[in-house]
Amino acid sequence: MAVLIDITKCIGCESCSVACKLYNSLDFKSEPRNIKNGRIELDDNRWTVIHKYETEDKRIRFVKKQCLHCKEPACVSACFSKAIQKDEETGAVVYYPDLCVGCRYCMVACPYEIPKYQWDEQFPKITKCEMCPSRLENGDAPACVAVCPTNALISGDRDELLKKAHEIIASDSKYVQHVYGENEVGGSEWMYISDIPFEELGFKMVSETPVTKYTKDYISKVPILAVIWGIFLASLSYYNHRNGHGTHSESEEDFENPDDENTKDKQD
Amino acid sequence: MNFYRCFRIFGWNFTITPGRFIMTGLVAIMLAIVSIRLLTGFGVVTNLSDETPWGLWIAFDVMCGVALAGGGYSTTLLVSIFRFDEFEVVCRGALLTSLLGYLLVLAGLFLDIGQWFNSWRPYFSWGYSSVLFEVFWCISIYTSILTFEFFEIFTERVLTKRLHRYIVRVLPIFIVIGLIFPMMHQSSLGGLFLIMKERMFPLWWSEFLPLYFLMSSFFVGSAMVGVESSFASKAYGHGIPHNVMKKLTRIGGCIMLVYLLMKIYDLFTMNLWSYVFQGGLQSNMYCIEMLFGIIIPIIIIFSPIADTKFGLAGYAWLTVLGVVVNRMNCVFTSMYESGSYFPSAGEIFISIGLVSAGALVYAFLVENLNILGRKHAVQINVHKNKDIRSLIWAFVRPNN
Ligand code: SF4
Ligand code: SF4
Numbered sequence: 220m221a222v223l224i225d226i227t228k229c230i231g232c233e234s235c236s237v238a239c240k241l242y243n244s245l246d247f248k249s250e251p252r253n254i255k256n257g258r259i260e261l262d263d264n265r266w267t268v269i270h271k272y273e274t275e276d277k278r279i280r281f282v283k284k285q286c287l288h289c290k291e292p293a294c295v296s297a298c299f300s301k302a303i304q305k306d307e308e309t310g311a312v313v314y315y316p317d318l319c320v321g322c323r324y325c326m327v328a329c330p331y332e333i334p335k336y337q338w339d340e341q342f343p344k345i346t347k348c349e350m351c352p353s354r355l356e357n358g359d360a361p362a363c364v365a366v367c368p369t370n371a372l373i374s375g376d377r378d379e380l381l382k383k384a385h386e387i388i389a390s391d392s393k394y395v396q397h398v399y400g401e402n403e404v405g406g407s408e409w410m411y412i413s414d415i416p417f418e419e420l421g422f423k424m425v426s427e428t429p430v431t432k433y434t435k436d437y438i439s440k441v442p443i444l445a446v447i448w449g450i451f452l453a454s455l456s457y458y459n460h461r462n463g464h465g466t467h468s469e470s471e472e473d474f475e476n477p478d479d480e481n482t483k484d485k486q487d
Numbered sequence: 488m489n490f491y492r493c494f495r496i497f498g499w500n501f502t503i504t505p506g507r508f509i510m511t512g513l514v515a516i517m518l519a520i521v522s523i524r525l526l527t528g529f530g531v532v533t534n535l536s537d538e539t540p541w542g543l544w545i546a547f548d549v550m551c552g553v554a555l556a557g558g559g560y561s562t563t564l565l566v567s568i569f570r571f572d573e574f575e576v577v578c579r580g581a582l583l584t585s586l587l588g589y590l591l592v593l594a595g596l597f598l599d600i601g602q603w604f605n606s607w608r609p610y611f612s613w614g615y616s617s618v619l620f621e622v623f624w625c626i627s628i629y630t631s632i633l634t635f636e637f638f639e640i641f642t643e644r645v646l647t648k649r650l651h652r653y654i655v656r657v658l659p660i661f662i663v664i665g666l667i668f669p670m671m672h673q674s675s676l677g678g679l680f681l682i683m684k685e686r687m688f689p690l691w692w693s694e695f696l697p698l699y700f701l702m703s704s705f706f707v708g709s710a711m712v713g714v715e716s717s718f719a720s721k722a723y724g725h726g727i728p729h730n731v732m733k734k735l736t737r738i739g740g741c742i743m744l745v746y747l748l749m750k751i752y753d754l755f756t757m758n759l760w761s762y763v764f765q766g767g768l769q770s771n772m773y774c775i776e777m778l779f780g781i782i783i784p785i786i787i788i789f790s791p792i793a794d795t796k797f798g799l800a801g802y803a804w805l806t807v808l809g810v811v812v813n814r815m816n817c818v819f820t821s822m823y824e825s826g827s828y829f830p831s832a833g834e835i836f837i838s839i840g841l842v843s844a845g846a847l848v849y850a851f852l853v854e855n856l857n858i859l860g861r862k863h864a865v866q867i868n869v870h871k872n873k874d875i876r877s878l879i880w881a882f883v884r885p886n887n
Contacts, residue, residue, distance in 0.1 A: 253537050262537060293682050299620035300608040318612050321601025323540040324619050327822065330685035335537045336601070339530040343601040404685065425685045433681035434618050437697060441621065441671060449667045455568050456663050 220309045220355050221377035222364055223384055224283055226413040226420065227393070228371035231269050231281035235363035235372065239267045239285075242351060242362035252338075258421075261285070263337045263346040267363060272420050280413070282420050283363075283372070286333045286348040288312045291405035291429035294347075297328035303345075310377070310408045311350035319345060330404050330425055350408070377408060384412050405429030500854045507850065510843035517840020520833050524598060532833035539819055543830035546818035547838050548595025551811050552588050553626070553676060554700070557708035558715070559585025559633065560669035565738070567662050573731050579640060579858045580719065581712050586633040587845045593630065594841055618678040625672030632665040640856050674701040680817055688769045688821040690762050693753045702746045706739035707810040710784075713803030719853070733793055736802060740788035743806070747781050772812070772820050780809015 240247055245264045253260035258270045267285035274280070288305075292312050295303050302319035305312050325345060326334045337343035351361040359365065360374040373380070381401060388394035393414045400410035404425050411417070418424060524532045535542045558581040565571040566578050597603055614620050639658055642651040677700025684692055693699065713736055716727045754760055762770055784805045792798035819828055830838075852858060 296616045299614040299617040300612045301614045326540040328682045452663045
């Protein structure tokens, strides 16, 4: 399941963020924790937020922010206890709190700084948009998509949505010729189209190489290097042994004396 | 001249000095803050936030702890495998520092994870695509091995007859295994940052990060041995001969030189020179780190200054501090543009408390086991006293 967001259609009514809070039983009363440049950012009780931007020629745009559900999710690859997994069928990136240790590596790994933490809990959990997995199971759209009154959010199969997105931006010259999320760090399930350059709307400009590639490259090399290194050490150590340099043989005798002293010490 | 008290309880020496008295107090403060942290979560005690999820505990307690504990594997490597026999005098001290270092790392990690009751999960739920998974396993295994290697020193004194000889026999195997894992996770700690490509300040990110961390752990290891022995020689009169120390640190210095060249190569291939001199917190921190942590130490170690005691100590301290700054830069300076994070008092006190606990245990162990040289170390200026009541008394009134 993928979602396409048409920024030109969003009127900033916040229905989506209310629906999100209702569906995921988040706290409506919580004070915003993170405020950047006057905009309320995501936090543990805000899994999606609407950011208002005003361009130089006084046009106003609203940008919905949430987890993009990457195709090569950094958070999933970073989690060392598989507490975040990508659902093969729906593409949703889902969190399993029972497995989570709370190391927060996922938070620092996500290129978009999406996962947030319950800083005031005794046993805090990671929080982020999970694309309403129980709704997806029944074939429904995520809660936010279902309530959007202007159809700024539409859900469907990723390939079809992508085709549609390209049709829209090709047919209307006001659009920027770019689908954000098509290739960004390997692409994501959530994609955006806009009539204002994405940089001006606070989108992060990232490269198209998935960040997971770097760790994959590294991890695939480690076992071989470790084995080679081990064999090298073992043979050198064996060689030393054969040449009568047993590591601790000489020192053993030297230590006998202080030992005796100690036993005496202990007795008195 | 001050005379300190040394107590004998069941044949073990406990020495109380004013310094140690203060350290015990710091440990007590730490324990109090730890309990607040465990009861209330992170909000009260730390300055961590969604923008800086990793702070001082990861940067100092974990990253620096592991790097500084590199002295254990680097000297073991030189002595046991490459047969630099003259370094053997430093070997045990380095081993002990490493073991304590790792135990502190584990303690720091334990405090830093939110759902600590789940900390066994990764043993069963394998997130093998994560570099942290590798770090986790390697640190677990290596700490066990270090404990075992150290156990050999311990059995010299306790259970000598029954256990010691067998332990000595299997030790070489463990030493080899114990050299594979630290190399792996030292580099993996650098590997942790590979995935943060889009978030780190470009000066610190590089595909060579694992190698950088491995190399720096190696040269900081020998520098740390120098720092530690300068303390030990003051307190215990156990000096490592100057030429031995110089040779050991020069090996580190060579690696440091290669490190510097690679860093410069990075600047050229990734076109980063403009970042270096653009001003601002991040590039300034980078310049400070490179100048004082790498370039000046290299100049010292390959010039006649290294022949003086002062020069060598300067090299060791600069290198150690340089690596500390490097780890902090990687963990927070490089990642957060607003620079809003500064460790809270709680975080700082816990880190200090952990280090104090380590120092106290270190002092206790070198005074009771054969670690520095051939005999037990004895604190200079110690007034021996055998009464357990005066031990308690000394805790109440430290200066009598
Ligand atoms: S946007 Fe971040 S949290 Fe969401 S799937 Fe991608 S890496 Fe994970
Ligand atoms: S905080 Fe939890 S979900 Fe995130 S990487 Fe650590 S264990 Fe995985």
